[in-house]
Amino acid sequence: MLHKNSEALHNLFPAVAPVPRHYQELIAWMQTMQPNNLPRYKDVTIDASVKTELNLLLSEIRRGNNSPGFLGPQYAHTIAPLNFMAKDGSPVKALIVGKQSRLVSFRETAVIENTLITNSCVNCHSFAAADQQRFQFHLRGPGRGTLVRSEGELTHIDTIIPGTVSACVYPHWHPSGSHIAYSVNNILQSFQNVPEKVIDVFDTWSDIVIYELKKQAVHIHPVLCDSTVLETFPAFSADGQTLYYTAAPFRNIAHVSVLDNIRYSLYSIPLNPGTNTVAPPAERLYPLSDPAGLSVSFPGPSPDGRSLMFTGSAYGNFTIWHDDADLWLMDLSTGKTEPTAALNSPDTESYHSWSSASKWVVFSSRRDDGRYTRLNLAHMNERGTFNKPFALPQKDPRSDLNLMQSYNLPEFVKGIISFYPQDIFRAKHIKAQEWKH
Amino acid sequence: MSSRIQQLFFLLSVWIYFTFFGKFHLLFTEGTQLFLFTWDYAADTCMQPGGTANYLSRFIVQFFHFPGLGALIIAFMLLALQFLVQKVASEKPREHSGLSYIPSFFYLCLLTDLTKYTITGLVSLLAALLAVLAYKHIRNTGFRALWGFISLPLLWYTMGGTAVFALVILCLKFLPPARKTRSAVLISFFIFLAGYFSLWRIHDTGREDILRCYFSIHKGHWNEVISRARKKMPADVLTINGLNLALAATGQAGDCMFAFPQSPQTLSIFNTGEGLLFSAETLFNLGFINEAQRLSHEYMESAPDRQLNALLLAQMAETNLIAGRTAVAQKYLRLLDKTLFYKKPARMIMPLTHNLQLVSAHPFYGSLRKYQPTGNFSSDFTNLDNMLARMITEHPDNKMAVNYFFLYT
Incomplete structure (x- = not known):
């Protein structure tokens, strides 16, 4: 029950929380669209x-x-x-x-x-x-x-087959629609007890497979199913000739503190035209050396083939529960990579x-x-x-x-x-x- | 018995039952819903098939916040059921046989467990009976047919499947009216006797005790939990689980624990059903704020109708406040601000969300905020003693955690 001892503090501050600035702007714009619908917010400026x-x-x-x-x-x-x-x-x-x-x-x-x-x-x-x-x-x-x-x-x-750790999980379609790349993951949750951290989600094992719709077959390529590497988040390039993914060295997670040391990097691997089978070797795109506090998730190549957006956080790959997670943008022609300052928030x-x-x-x-x-x-x-x-x-x-x-x-x-x-x-x-x- | 005496007797007995034997069922039913005074809530609820019945029943249930008033409302609703059945069956009050009380006694038996059977069905039934009564009283054949044609689909959409019963109830009007005979008085007597006997048989004292215990620990009335346990030895796991928390809160864990029947389950953290509520309270009071919040949320999300829950929403506002997530606490308090009976406490708490120093200085929240772990560790409910050990190593002044730890040693 809400605690009664708070009564004495009641008059110190306004009882109604203000609408965040982020929403005030939107509300003001909505008023220009539908002036009759939101009369209570006439004083808000855009x-x-x-x-x-x-x-x-x-x-x-x-x-x-x-x-x-x-x-x-x-x-x-x-x-x-x-x-x-x-x-x-x-x-x-x-x-x-x-x-x-x-x-x-x-x-x-x-x-x-x-x-x-x-x-x-x-x-x-x-x-x-x-x-x-x-x-x-x-x-x-x-x-x-x-x-x-x-x-x-x-x-x-x-999609459960003997050669993989799980059914297919994180998907990405080939632009031709003929194949879907999937990660296969053994995903665990860990509930945390410090105020700033509530939950961690992590993979104890993960690989990447490619499903071919016509043959109804899950293609297992050794380079994407390396037992010493955690591969995940596959993404085809817009021209369908490259597969991007993230990978981190395999770690045995015996304690929550190990999670802080798992950092994923961005990789690419060429595809054979027509068959969409992989043509090793894979290339590490970012970071080029072992990073200090940057782990890459969700690689998203743009449809025009010029850029690739990804999510960067201090460790791991389940970034929705990471306060520090930000969006980064890579110029695929120059390799220049930096956080998208305009999009990111604290x-x-x-x-x-x-x-x-x-x-x-x-x-x-x-x-x-x-x-x-x-x-x-x-x-x-x-x-x-x-x-x-x-x-x-x-x-x-x-x-x-x-x-x-x-x-x-x-x-x-x-x-x-x-x-x-x-x-x-x-x-x-x-x-x-x-x-x- | 004359009809007036019968009605008064029935009204009084229902009121007494819910006020004195079903008080915590009423409070629990009210606390586990959230009726919002907003157009959006009304529209969202009423636009679903059967939604109007839900909306009306939720509106009524919020007054269960005062159990005496809630008991009176239920009593009048059951009496209205009897009255409408009587009218539909063309019985004259003076020739009363008591048969019209059968549906009311039947529904009363269902409502003895309000946590499983809500009053939505009763609201629907009353609406169906009113529709039939209106049909019966329309003299013009054309209008009567039109009403029959419109009312059934309308009832179906607004009141749900109970509309089917309207058709069944309609058949009652073809029954011959009861005649006043000596046997009518006897029938009334036996119906009341059978009704009260059924109520006595179906009433679950143990469940009422569990809910009583939950409300006591929720409000921190520790001595009340212990004194009741001393008067009546608890037999179920949940009540003893709550009792153990009360013993820890009052520093009696070491001395009195084995005065009550203990088992490994009585110290468990539960992950299903109402056990989630007890465990959320345990973790909240011990200082494991994140986990208290998670279990509260899981209970709310696993409710069959996925309604928001005022009691747990309030607790989630508190846990977020203690953890310093003031924007989330504001979100929950804004919702509570749109209710009739949680508006005032929500407005009292809202000022704290503007200044965390006020939370730290608060006599209750402040201590829980102070006990927040600084070194991270994962939860493991199968080894709660390990979690407690970490807590009391970091915060040896957390007496509640220290005393609860005694229960494990």
Whole structure:
């Protein structure tokens, strides 16, 4: 019960918390759009740079597909409670929902709600080149597997094969749509007790495999399944000729303090055209020497092939729980790599996704309160740097302030995803085959 | 018995039952929901099938904050059920046979465990009966048919599946009205007798005791937990778990622990059901703030209807405040500020979120903030004694943790 002894302090400070500046700007912009909807915030002023950015976003969306600065008018994300898994796997019913939204109309619809699939959850969605017709997501719990929609057909794939440590986990589609690169991970959670650290999520083992849709086969390449290395977060380049991933030397994690010494670096490996099999050797891209306090996660090459964004933190790879996690940008032609100062905040920045024209990014951040993940958008200017980011526009910006759930894995897609929950039960079942190289 | 006496007798007995034998069920039901006075909440709730019934019942349940008032509300609702059944069955009050009390007694037995059966069903049933009564009283055949055509889907959408019962109840009107005979008085007598016997058989004293214990430790009424345990020896794991915390809080762990039945489970950290609530309280009072918050959150998320929970939302605001995450605490307090009965305490706490020095100076939060570990370690509930050892090595003045550690030695 809220403690009664606080009564004496009641009059010292205002009882109502102020709306954060971050939201004031958005609210003010919303008033210019719908002046009658938010009468309570008439006194709020808007930051000029944010107003410019928001109007640019609006004009680009209204121009439609033919605009050179085209931004997919939809985004998809999952929305989940704060803690979504008990340490011992006890049956905490997670509310995990895939949602899509139109950025202008603010209409948000659920692609699939886990309440319709008893005791299961959906996550790790991924699209082939932002195509809403070709996507995949995982289903956990009863009826678990990977649901893949391609060529108009939905298949339910059991990706557990003898040669890997787990079923397929973190996905990335080849731009041609023929292959999906996955990490296979043995993931553990550890709950912490200092105020500044609540939870750590880490891999005790991880490899990378490539699933070929046509042959229904999981390709295992020794160079990506090295037992002395933890490989994870695969990402194909926009031209489909390179596979980026992160890797760290294997460590036996006997104590939480070991986690602080696990640092991932960014690697690339060429692919053989046509077959998309890997052509070693792999090249270490960043950092070139063992870093002091920088671990790379979520490599995200831009669709125009010029840049690669990643998340950097002091250690590990589950950056959403790292306060120090920031977004970094690498120029793929020069190798110049630096933090994206305009996008970063003192709190967590983590998952990110490029628009199809490489002009915008949507990224997750905990800058509002340090705990709940919210989505932010930013525009890349002609100088190749980012303008000031802003929170995802909503009909009532205050709704995110009160939302008791976190956003996760935002992705731009080009159109509305058409999917019915009952499709899952009609999906063709496939058992993936192992294909060793 | 005349109908007025029967009604008064029924009303009084329901009120007495819930006030004196179901008080903590009422408090628990109220505390584990969060009724917000906002349009968004109303729209979100009512737009779901059966949502209007949920909204109305949640509105009513918030008054269970005062158990006497809550008991009176339930008593009147059950009496309304009897009255409507009587009307629908075309019974005249003076020819009362007591048959119309059967549904009310049946529902009363269900409501003895409010943590499993909410009053939403009762609200729906009353709405269905009103719809049938309206159908019965419409004389014009066309309007009556129209009402029948509209009311059933409307009931289905606003009140849920109970609308099906409206059809069944409609059949009652074809039953012949009861005649006043000597046997009618006897039937009334036996129905009341059977109703009270069922209530006596179905009432779960143990569950009420568990909830009583939870509220006592939640409010820090340690002596109340111990004195009750001395009067009535606790038999279930959760109550003894709460009792052990009370013994540690009052420095009696070493002396009195084995005056009560102990087992390895009575010192466990539970990870399912209401055990999560007890464990959240244990960890909170011992100073493991992060874990108290996690278990509170997991209990809230694992609720069948995934409602927010006022008691736990308040505790999560406190844990975030103690850990220094003031923006998150503000978020939770803003939600509590939109309720009827948690507004005042939320507004009292809000000033603390603007200045952490005030939290440190606070007589209760300040000590828990001081006990926050500085050296990180992972939680391991199977070896809570190891966690306690780390806590008391770093903070030997954490008496609660020291005393709780005695329970393990």
